[in-house]
Amino acid sequence: MVVPLPIDRVFPFFAAAEDLERITPASLRFSIRTPLPVRMAAGALIDYRLRLLGVPFGWKTRITVWDPPREFVDEQIAGPYRVWRHRHRFTAVDGGTEIDDRVEYALPLWPFGEAALPLVRLQLRRIFAHRQRAVRRLLLERITDAS
Numbered sequence: 106m107v108v109p110l111p112i113d114r115v116f117p118f119f120a121a122a123e124d125l126e127r128i129t130p131a132s133l134r135f136s137i138r139t140p141l142p143v144r145m146a147a148g149a150l151i152d153y154r155l156r157l158l159g160v161p162f163g164w165k166t167r168i169t170v171w172d173p174p175r176e177f178v179d180e181q182i183a184g185p186y187r188v189w190r191h192r193h194r195f196t197a198v199d200g201g202t203e204i205d206d207r208v209e210y211a212l213p214l215w216p217f218g219e220a221a222l223p224l225v226r227l228q229l230r231r232i233f234a235h236r237q238r239a240v241r242r243l244l245l246e247r248i249t250d251a252s
Contacts (some may be wrong), residue, residue: 106237107129108244109201116174116195118244120145128239130232135156147171150182157185157228166191187211187218204240206233 108115118124122143129135137143138152149168154161164184169176174195181189188211196203212218212225 106241107198107201107203108241112174112195112197112202112245115202115204115244118240119193119195120173120177122151124243127243128234128236134161135230138163145171145177151179185213187213187215208233225242 107213107237120137120150122137122139122145123141126137133155135153135155138154139150141230143149143151145168147168148169149171151168153164153166155164156162162185165182166179166184166189167182169180169190170192176192178190178192180191188209190209192207194205194207196205210229212221
């Protein structure tokens, strides 16, 4: 998506771990367990707690790439997936900043976990659609607040 803000105003929003709670659907009961503010850098560890389909679980990620204001990558080191790698990329474009999220994931208990893939894929689409709406709303509020 493209937001009408310069990259130097968009990247800090994503770099603040506490903003992740603000863009996650309330139904997930998402909370960051790592003391805030998290000092974001390559190697930073972040612990979360959330519920998915009513099941509570912990999740721990490591920031494996940190290249402000262009990109960062978080990778699961403990949690519900066999593999989770989430790349956030930011590009200055005419009229603002393009935000590109790419997630690579694999379900646990292969090959049996693959049976849940359609449900997981649907849930992830819902979560990221919610995030996109929330990001747009919160970043556009910053434009209004700055006026």
